[in-house]
Amino acid sequence: MAARVRAEDRECPLSTAMSYVGEWWTMLILHDCFDGYTRFDQFEANIGLSSSMLTSRLKTLVESGVLERRVYQERPRRHEYVLTDFGRSLRPILVAMAAWRNAQLAPEERAMVLIDSETGLEVEPVVVDPRTGQSVAGPRYVFTSGPGAGEGMRARYAS
Template identity: 40%
Template sequence: MQRKTLSDSLCPIALSLEQVGEWWSLLIMRDALQGVSRFDEFSKSLNIAPNMLTRRLNALVEAGLLERRAYCVKPLRHEYIPTGKGRDLQVVLYALIAWGNQHFVSDEIAVQVVDRTSGRPLRPMMVDEVDGRVVPWDECDLAPGPGASQGIVERLQFMKDALK
């Protein structure tokens, strides 16, 4: 059965999932953003089958999240370095860490996001793009953007009406 594509969607969540919605992809990006760059390092860290790792690395390169660079000519070997787009995924991974710690860790937290200087734990937040003010989650909402289709406008309005 052919997998459905989300690439024609206008929804930013669907478009993002089209690129990284498979769990190996996020784990590969997690490792790449922590400095893992070579095939054998990913393989050892993730304990992933070589054919699956090859497919996911190729897909992440094609999506522009990783750049493939040769580091050895004979035999030809590549390393995989996060691009700007790939580095921007860090905020999503940090949010997943915080969410996972809050809802799924049953004992002591094993990994947390901390301030590099103070060592204090951090949590995800939204910031007003204009004035830099932190906006609490319960004051955030979704709104149609400039490229919204009529379907998106109607869906967002439907959801807003359903919550009344």
């Protein structure tokens, strides 16, 4: 029987990224974290995930370095879950995913929008190349193998 290849063992950064955030429950937990939730009971009430499943997801996020588990109360001992720097770096991904979905909805159908907190105006985020200011969504920008690529990745992008 062939050994199962874990996503984090693959060379592709998309596969590795999905190993951190690929389950939709994980995305909802992260969304709650960015909205300021830190405690188990807050996640449980807001998401509606069973306590055993939530425990498992939080444990995975802590083990992967996305969240840090901290004691906030000694008696009884209680923990909170706080985003690490690595976890906070996922915010643009969540913002982009929400924007992608909202772009397919009429403005009156959008249940959640991103706004500029200073102006109150809705914003539509784009991923841009900082050197050119151009959106990377167009055909000008393509993937190719990087300096750390192995034989398989180099073969994929050889042409």
